Amino acid sequence: MSTMSRPRGPVTRAVPPGDDRERATCTDCGFIHYENPKIIVGAVVLVLGGVLLCRRAIQPRRGFWTLPAGYMELGETAEAGAQREVWEEARARVDLSGLLAIYSVPRISQVQLIYRAHLSEPGFGPGPESLDVQAFAWDEIPWESLAFPTVTWALEAARRAPVGALVPETNPPGDGADMPAGACGDE
Amino acid sequence: MSTMSRPRGPVTRAVPPGDDRERATCTDCGFIHYENPKIIVGAVVLVLGGVLLCRRAIQPRRGFWTLPAGYMELGETAEAGAQREVWEEARARVDLSGLLAIYSVPRISQVQLIYRAHLSEPGFGPGPESLDVQAFAWDEIPWESLAFPTVTWALEAARRAPVGALVPETNPPGDGADMPAGACGDE
Numbered sequence: 606m607s608t609m610s611r612p613r614g615p616v617t618r619a620v621p622p623g624d625d626r627e628r629a630t631c632t633d634c635g636f637i638h639y640e641n642p643k644i645i646v647g648a649v650v651l652v653l654g655g656v657l658l659c660r661r662a663i664q665p666r667r668g669f670w671t672l673p674a675g676y677m678e679l680g681e682t683a684e685a686g687a688q689r690e691v692w693e694e695a696r697a698r699v700d701l702s703g704l705l706a707i708y709s710v711p712r713i714s715q716v717q718l719i720y721r722a723h724l725s726e727p728g729f730g731p732g733p734e735s736l737d738v739q740a741f742a743w744d745e746i747p748w749e750s751l752a753f754p755t756v757t758w759a760l761e762a763a764r765r766a767p768v769g770a771l772v773p774e775t776n777p778p779g780d781g782a783d784m785p786a787g788a789c790g791d792e
Numbered sequence: 793m794s795t796m797s798r799p800r801g802p803v804t805r806a807v808p809p810g811d812d813r814e815r816a817t818c819t820d821c822g823f824i825h826y827e828n829p830k831i832i833v834g835a836v837v838l839v840l841g842g843v844l845l846c847r848r849a850i851q852p853r854r855g856f857w858t859l860p861a862g863y864m865e866l867g868e869t870a871e872a873g874a875q876r877e878v879w880e881e882a883r884a885r886v887d888l889s890g891l892l893a894i895y896s897v898p899r900i901s902q903v904q905l906i907y908r909a910h911l912s913e914p915g916f917g918p919g920p921e922s923l924d925v926q927a928f929a930w931d932e933i934p935w936e937s938l939a940f941p942t943v944t945w946a947l948e949a950a951r952r953a954p955v956g957a958l959v960p961e962t963n964p965p966g967d968g969a970d971m972p973a974g975a976c977g978d979e
Contacts, residue, residue, distance in 0.1 A: 614823035626865070633820065636801035641830045642864050644903055677829050678813070682896035682963070683903050704894060704960055707905070709869035716831055716870050718894070718903075770959045773891055776869070 642714040646686035647674020648722040649763040650699055652729075655742040656760060659694050659735040661752055668736070669752035672719065672759060673697075675734075687720045695738045697729035703771035706762050708755045719759045721771065829901040833873035834861020835909035836950040837886055839916075842929040843947060846881050846922040848939055855923070856939035859906065859946060860884075862921075874907045882925045884916035890958035893949050895942045906946045908958065 615629040615638035629638040649672060650657040658670040673694040677686040684701055691699050699722035708717040731738045741747070743764055751757050762774040802816040802825035816825040836859060837844040845857040860881040864873040871888055878886050886909035895904040918925045928934070930951055938944050949961040 613821035614818060631801060631818075631821075631823075634800035634818075636818075638825070640866055642866060642868075643828045644831060677903070679827055679829060679901040680898050681829075682898050683894065684896070684962075685898075704962075707870065707891060707894075709871070711867050711869050711872075714866040716864070716905075772957045772959055775871075775891075 640714075642711075642716055644677040644683070644686075645674050645715055645717040646677045646683050646690055646720075647672045647717070648687045648691050648699060648701065648720045649705055649759055650691060650695065650697060650722045650724065650729075651763065651767060652724060652740045653742075655740050656746070656763065657691075657695050657697060657729055657738060657740055658746070659731070660737040660739075661734070662731075662736045663734050666752035670747050670750050671752040671756050673735075674717070674719070677718075683718050684720065687718070687722070691722065692732070694732045694735050695729050696732050697738075698725045699723060700725045704773045705766070705771055706755075706759050706774040708758065708774075708776055710755070717755055719755075719762075721763060721766075827901075829903055831864040831870070831873075832861050832902055832904040833864045833870050833877055833907075834859045834904070835874045835878050835886060835888065835907045836892055836946055837878060837882065837884060837909045837911065837916075838950065838954060839911060839927045840929075842927050843933070843950065844878075844882050844884060844916055844925060844927055845933070846918070847924040847926075848921070849918075849923045850921050853939035857934050857937050858939040858943050860922075861904070861906070864905075870905050871907065874905070874909070878909065879919070881919045881922050882916050883919050884925075885912045886910060887912045891960045892953070892958055893942075893946050893961040895945065895961075895963055897942070904942055906942075906949075908950060908953075 613633055615631040615636050617630050617632050618627040619630050620627050621637050659673050660670055661667050673691040675690045677683060688699055691697050701720040701722050703721050705721040706719040729738050746760060758777060800820055802818040802823050804817050804819050805814040806817050807814050808824050846860050847857055848854050860878040862877045864870060875886055878884050888907040888909050890908050892908040893906040916925050933947060
């Protein structure tokens with residue numbers, strides 16, 4: 606660790622050659638940190654006339670219910686990422702049956718890709734980031750204890766379209782670029 | 793600039809506390825470079841029974857024809873990003889009419905969101921990254937001179953579904969995680 610008092614790392618904002626906007630750069634080594642929106646991948650897993658929800662073991666919104674979802678990683682397809690997240694958070698193996706919804710959350714520069722899924726083998730349970738995983742019937746979903754607005758939106762979309770081809774939902778009208786503070790996906 | 797010979801910047805791979813995979817970190821300042829897939833946003837712009845294509849002024853694939861598309865930026869919705877890219881590369885103002893296709897290109901860790909669009913006001917022309925912009929009738933598209941496989945796929949999807957609600961296309965069967973070398977979106 607350095608004892609120098611000036612900032613270190615990519616903390617200086619400058620327009621790189623050939624670019625048209627400022628990027629965070631490191632004045633020590635020249636590293637340019639191109640930041641772009643991140644992709645959240647996840648699924649509404651339909652089981653027994655209801656849906657799998659995970660109770661969050663981590664902040665933000667610890668203790669609230671969410672869909673199994675998280676950051677897409679390098680080298681995977683969006684579909685494989687959604688299946689991986691369902692396994693990591695809900696210990697369920699699933700097949701996907703279409704893109705249910707795509708939500709933009711520009712305040713935190715996220716795009717969320719939510720798939721519709723079904724169990725490919727029996728069983729589910731909490732992964733390390735979940736306190737609990739339960740299958741809720743539609744009329745038992747804890748609507749007041751959901752972690753994020755996009756969880757509510759995706760559940761409503763899945764309830765409207767439990768089978769058949771999907772025209773993916775997007776942000777509700779008027780709620781696109783203006784999501785309330787506190788709305789976010791996994792950190 | 794440093795005269796030290798050891799590597800600088802986030803070039804050392806290590807698993808950060810609480811994480812489960814290696815990330816590029818800087819041993820000088822502790823900066824962790826979380827790299828995730830990047831999002832390409834773009835559009836098939838339908839005009840006069842055909843489609844707008846841009847001839848690339850930049851590498852890779854300079855001189856080949858492509859859709860107006862590029863990296864989504866922080867703080868915008870996917871839709872706004874697609875409209876911005878159409879303006880930057882094809883100097884066209886467009887309205888979007890649905891998500892036409894979502895392609896994963898895991899070899900280069902991209903997700904491409906391609907919308908169907910129509911001109912909202914007359915006119916188009918080359919932006920700084922395009923040598924030329926032309927409206928091609930479907931039977932005049934230069935199929936042999938397209939820049940990337942995903943351009944071909946998106947044009948075929950748009951030709952099949954020029955109007956109405958869209959179930960977004962995904963990678964063709966067997967071509968998902970195995971895109972041939974040289975296939976990529978904008979660099």
